[in-house]
């Protein structure tokens with residue numbers, strides 16, 4: 001039976017997740033899942049009184065080009081191993097999309113191959129940094145200001161102020177309610193992966209205004225050659241270039257450490273452009289945020305564009321029929337005044353809804369999708385014009401795995 005969950009399904013949901021993800025050990029008593037779970041947004045399948053499948057959603061906003069909009073943050077997608085490959089996920093995900101009030105959904109995939117068939121496109125890459133910190137120094141001149149050490153959970157108010165200030169400009173970042181902050185800073189022992197308790201360092205400008213912070217752990221290490229600690233960066237959030245540079249200068253000079261490791265970075269992480277020896281940043285790129293456009297005209301008019309454009313898109317969508325067809329996207333001068341209406345005329349481009357989604361955050365050029373054979377051009381210059389308009393000066397990334 002397919003239905004939405006209630007609070008009574010809590011244990012069943014936890015059990016289904018632990019089983020599908022192969023989690024070991026018992027449930028930690030300080031687990032903070034309850035702070036953020038939204039039972040009525042969990043689409044579940046029940047069989048013989050057991051939860052055997054689930055697709056969850058967190059109701060959060062996300063920064064997209066020029067706006068912060070509601071985006072269904074899809075999470076906790078599981079099917080019990082004995083029930084897989086019988087279409088349960090397809091049923092649950094269809095139900096979730098039908099019910100979603102949001103025009104757009106996003107998720108982190110456990111395996112990239114799962115979601116493309118459901119119209120998801122890879123909208124933001126995820127870069128993991130594994131830097132040899134002794135080879136690196138920040139070239140920006142030192143900025144006046146001070147660093148202050150703190151315990152993250154004790155300075156949530158200050159962290160959240162900086163985060164809210166930065167959010168609209170960092171495409172792909174998600175809004176954080178008070179409950180999310182408590183969840184993210186809870187710092188359970190079971191989630192430290194051998195590292196110390198989480199630490200925070202805040203950068204204050206000479207007027208005493210907190211302009212940025214870093215959250216990190218130290219992973220201890222020692223061998224025959226001496227110390228080899230790892231600085232495990234959870235996140236760096238900075239409202240100014242000075243704060244950003246000073247925070248990384250600090251993280252790269254922590255005594256006894258040899259490496260700095262950070263996931264959830266952007267392809268165009270400013271740090272890459274601030275180092276004396278960028279090659280030693282040791283970047284590895286993979287898929288990050290996958291996006292699904294659920295309501296095409298609503299989604300395309302919710303964001304802003306980098307340039308004016310007038311283009312007719314022929315869109316295929318095998319799941320959401322109302323998205324399929326010809327759409328005229330018009331963007332006026334200054335990238336504002338956006339309309340997206342059904343079109344009768346000739347199409348300029350043909351593409352699948354997954355490619356609209358891939359381009360949605362401005363991080364995947366339609367030109368690259370054309371080279372990959374995914375976008376077809378029917379009017380010369382249409383891809384270049386649309387690619388420029390869909391692009392954005394800041395490359396998207398997601399700062400946290402939800």
Ligand SMILES: CC(=O)SCCNC(=O)CCNC(=O)[C@H](O)C(C)(C)COP(=O)(O)OP(=O)(O)OC[C@H]1O[C@@H](n2cnc3c(N)ncnc32)[C@H](O)[C@@H]1OP(=O)(O)O
Nearest residue numbers: 020075076077078079084085086087088089090107109110
């Ligand atoms: C946002 C997140 O939470 S990501 C986490 C995803 N969950 C996991 O990785 C946990 C372990 N895996 C599982 O629980 C399950 O395998 C799921 C949820 C991924 C898939 O559930 P299922 O019920 O088996 O999927 P379903 O039967 O609806 O499959 C639909 C289609 O996707 C394909 N598919 C589903 N999962 C996978 C996979 N992991 N690899 C390859 N193909 C897959 C199926 O073959 C099927 O293809 P078809 O439409 O061409 O026939």
